[in-house]
Amino acid sequence: MSDKNNYTDANQSNTIECLNISEKRVGLFVTCLVNTIRPSVGFASITLLEQAGCTVEVPAAQSCCGQPAFNSGDDEGTRQIAYQVIEQFEEFDYVILPSGSCASMIKNNFIEVFKEQPGWQARAQHLADRTHELLSFLVDVCNFKPNGVELDGTFTYHDSCSGYRSLNVYEQPREMLSTVKGLEHKPLNGHSECCGFGGTFCVKYSDISNAIVSEKVENVVAADADYLLGGDMGCLMNIAGKLNREGNQKITALHTAEVLAGLAPKIIGANDAS
Amino acid sequence: MQANKPENFTQNVTDALAQPDLKMIIRRTTDKAEAKRSDAIANFPEFEKARAQGQKVKDHTIKHMEHYLAEFEKNALAQGTIVHWASTAEEASKIVLDICREHKAKKVTRSKSMLGEEIGLTHAFDNSEMERIETDLAEHIIQLAGDPPSHIIWPAMHRSREDVVKLFREFHSDPTYSEEITDLVRSARRDLRTKFLTSDIGISGSNFLLADSGSSCTVTNEGNAELTITPPKVHIVTAGIEKLVPSMAHAIPLLRLLTRSATGADITQYITFHNGPKRKNDADGPEECHIVLVDNGRTKMLAEGMEEMLRCIRCGACMNHCVVYKHIGGHAYGSVYPGPMGSVLTPHLQSLEVANKQTHACTMNGRCEDVCPVNIPLPKLLRSLRAQSWEKKYEPLTNRFVVKFFGVLAKRPQLFQLFSSCSLIFMKAFSRNGWIKYMPFTSGWTRNRDLIEPETTTFMHQYKKMKKSESGGS
16 A cells, blocks of 8 residues: 555554455545535545555546436436546546445446447446445455444434445445444434435425425434434435424434544534545 | 326426325325335245246237237137227227217226226216216225326325215215225215116226237226126227237236235235126126227337336336325326326327426436336336437426536536536535525525535545645655
8 A cells, every 4th residue: 555645544543454455446436526515525435445455546537427417318418428437437447436326327327328339338338347336345345344443422324225226235334334333323214215315306306305305304313313324425415404404403414434434523514624 | 176287297296295184195005005015025035036027028028019919809809809909099088989879878887997097088988978987996986076096006095084984975875974994885885886787888997918818807806897897788998008918827927016016915806807798608798898909109119119118017116115206196297197107108198298397306216116016117217208308408498508517517527626616615605604505506405405515625626735745745
């Protein structure tokens, strides 16, 4: 791990237990929500990947995975974005995203827009084959076990739809979180039901989305936990935003990577970035 | 209750969300349906196998549609059934009414059929000189109430027990004064029994059409299909051409999937195979039998690459598990077919221009596909309809502009990063105590929830700075 940086040195207590990976070159696609709203998730991702034995690079020329265009039906727009994502990331051994929905976009949907361009479709498939969602990658590929992380309190877990249904992300975050000292799980009723975010859906059909997230918030409050954890910023922003609108400041929403990298508690929404 | 129109979807949604009890009313049915289905699947270890088999049967039949339609027609004719072909809903409903008029029918009994609703039979009869009698209990309730169906399996799920008590007291000849469900059912039974026996024509739908015998299969719990079909002199079946399967053996895995996915039952009370008119030594049965095979957009779906949707066996599992359906209910969709399957079907039955908004009212969470007994990739199909809407420019201009603008940025990463940094400055200006309550251009979000205040600079900015100081420092 030649290019270990100061940031991870500060987290040396999280010792590395890595079995399958030796110096794999990982390209980190931070995603636009992490880039603009919650950079600490990006740094947490780097920390965890390095602890798991990967060499992490963050290509500077990255933007968006193309979901807004794809889900709006703009195939040409999606292709334009996909071209440069493929070019930027196809050389890596693994491409990792701290989001099930963006990872699923690259893994499952890029190939769909290249039906008439076999050359690009093959490149899209090649990229899809090496693309993973962060939390499942850490467990399934790196066999990573966090060690020495502590956080006092209780958490409840929201399973984001794309990760849960398209990428089988369910056990992995729970398994890793179970190693966090002092942290206790409280089950969430309807844990895998959509929170109503849905990307452009939540602004196009704001009122339906509101009805859905209101119900999610009811369940989150009923779980009576200190932390709401998940693996997708979109869902976390949606649920946290609704909690705050309803005046509930007791529950802290965090990306699982932040907890595992020892960056918690940093309240989503608090202007505490350094 | 007037039927909503699909083109008024946005208004329909607003109206639905304003109904205080709607969510509770829907949940009382869908929650139970979800739990019962999940139990049934847990007790059906061959589920995945049956699902793959069911899909295979459907795909095979759809691929060889012409062959099996011809085989079905030949065998139905051999049984003495008169076969009609209808390419549109209007044509289909006219064929049915013409047959009824030819027999000078005064009363027609009908067992529940969504295809009948699709081709507008209910309205056609209500605008005619004939009396239409719905014999399915739920259809009976909504007929009395004058409502359109709100679900394909439980069309009266939007009506409460109190509503039913009121309706039965008002309309039944010998009404009950009890509010017990068994007494209410008895009241309906008393009313319907005489009508079954005095009906001139019985009209049914079909769950499966068997090509190798020319027979039609109905699946019910109340026995009303049998009573609709047997006593009258004439029986008319209306069925979509996608109901076709090669044989009874092929219908079996689909039946096992259908009942479990729809109501969570291993089997329904009645599964009947109807084999044309009464034969020489038969004790009862209709003297004349017609079947109207309806296309109404189905072959077009096949031609347009939507063949996967033709697998649909109308179990309703997709809507029971749809987070949007559960909040807005069936009526908001403005179509006979609500929920995910309806949002794919309606653009083909009516037009994409009137029903494109429904295709966007989906979070793409994938639960519908997960529970579909014949593996229909509903989110993928909805998205392909969105792609068609995009090409035909049905999308509102502002949506197109935002997506295009974002796209222009996203394919130029440097510009994208610059825009991200600028938007942070803009967002900061509207932040108070870590949250944004309102900000221009984000009202879709802030209308209902707060927006998290971002960190001061983007990840990329912080990362570059960190890398620079690292290389400078070492």
